[in-house]
Amino acid sequence: QAAQNGQSTVHFFDPQTQENASARALLERNIKAGLAMSEFVLYYQPQVEKSNFIGAEVLLRWRHGEVFVSPDKFISTAEQSNLILPLGNWVLHQACKQLAQWAERSETAHLTLSVNISPKQFKHAQFVDTVVQAIANTGAPARQLIIELTESMLFEDIDSAIARISALRAHGVGFSLDDFGMGYSSLSDLQRLPLTELKIDRSFIRDIQHNAHDARMVRSIISLGHSMGLQVIAEGVETQAQIDYLIDSGCMRWQGYFIGKPQPIAHLEQLMQEHITFSFRGSQP
Ligand code: C2E
Ligand code: MG
Ligand code: MG
Numbered sequence: 001q002a003a004q005n006g007q008s009t010v011h012f013f014d015p016q017t018q019e020n021a022s023a024r025a026l027l028e029r030n031i032k033a034g035l036a037m038s039e040f041v042l043y044y045q046p047q048v049e050k051s052n053f054i055g056a057e058v059l060l061r062w063r064h065g066e067v068f069v070s071p072d073k074f075i076s077t078a079e080q081s082n083l084i085l086p087l088g089n090w091v092l093h094q095a096c097k098q099l100a101q102w103a104e105r106s107e108t109a110h111l112t113l114s115v116n117i118s119p120k121q122f123k124h125a126q127f128v129d130t131v132v133q134a135i136a137n138t139g140a141p142a143r144q145l146i147i148e149l150t151e152s153m154l155f156e157d158i159d160s161a162i163a164r165i166s167a168l169r170a171h172g173v174g175f176s177l178d179d180f181g182m183g184y185s186s187l188s189d190l191q192r193l194p195l196t197e198l199k200i201d202r203s204f205i206r207d208i209q210h211n212a213h214d215a216r217m218v219r220s221i222i223s224l225g226h227s228m229g230l231q232v233i234a235e236g237v238e239t240q241a242q243i244d245y246l247i248d249s250g251c252m253r254w255q256g257y258f259i260g261k262p263q264p265i266a267h268l269e270q271l272m273q274e275h276i277t278f279s280f281r282g283s284q285p
């Protein structure tokens with residue numbers, strides 16, 4: 001009956017309730033059933049380089065009954081229960097299918113998709129094989145796939161992280177360090193990682209105009225990234241003033257509500273269609 005009533009469904013995902021083991025077990029069962037019943041959908045948030053669309057970030061949504069559940073409400077439970085493995089695999093396959101479809105048309109062949117990968121997926125012994133298989137099974141162009149990782153999952157065991165990333169870089173897959181600036185990366189470790197992109201965390205962008213510390217931080221991250229030969233992209237861009245500051249600081253790539261919210265694929269394609277110029281994302285370093 002929860003599915004018929006948005007209110008009580010939402011209640012299941014209250015983080016406080018999640019502390020409760022039986023509530024978590026229920027959420028786990030719901031995620032499993034949701035996978036079987038195709039309740040998960042991918043939303044796509046456009047990414048631009050100045051005024052050109054270069055690709056999108058893939059963001060998972062769960063249509064559970066009447067409500068759209070956001071990833072913050074279920075990813076950590078999926079992660080704790082290992083359900084993130086089938087769920088994450090599904091996300092990867094869907095994204096690769098989309099890339100294969102885009103590759104068929106010259107207007108969309110340059111577009112990239114960025115996929116978020118959780119710590120458990122990344123550390124799994126089959127991680128590299130899983131990605132290689134998703135690419136092979138779908139015929140996706142590996143160069144258009146970007147995997148988003150976060151700092152915390154890289155530095156625990158940096159040697160094995162380097163090995164995993166390198167193995168997939170050899171296929172052409174790109175790697176972005178998501179939410180950059182929030183973790184504790186040492187610069188020497190950071191240099192060892194064969195990444196292709198830094199993504200500046202939304203929290204630094206938010207008050208860029210009013211907070212001199214954040215503004216300096218953003219500028220430092222941009223120069224750091226560029227000095228390492230990486231692409232730099234900002235997330236959470238909501239205003240023209242933020243864009244002006246980014247351009248002035250040398251960062252030409254961003255995503256955020258100002259350009260477009262995460263949206264169904266048909267909406268994204270329409271948005272891009274309405275836009276005349278398509279740009280080439282540029283070869284990954
Ligand atoms: P993230 O990867 O850092 O994704 C960016 C989040 O910021 C998204 O939240 C997006 O909707 C939101 N966002 C984008 N632009 C703006 C903006 O201009 N303003 C504001 N206020 N927010 C903006 P979302 O979709 O709720 O995802 C939350 C987190 O859940 C993601 O953070 C990511 O860590 C995780 N996640 C999402 N999809 C997946 C997935 O398929 N697999 C895994 N493992 N994690 C995922
Ligand atoms: Mg992300
Ligand atoms: Mg992010």
Ligand code: MG
Binds near residue numbers: 179
């Ligand atoms: Mg973030």
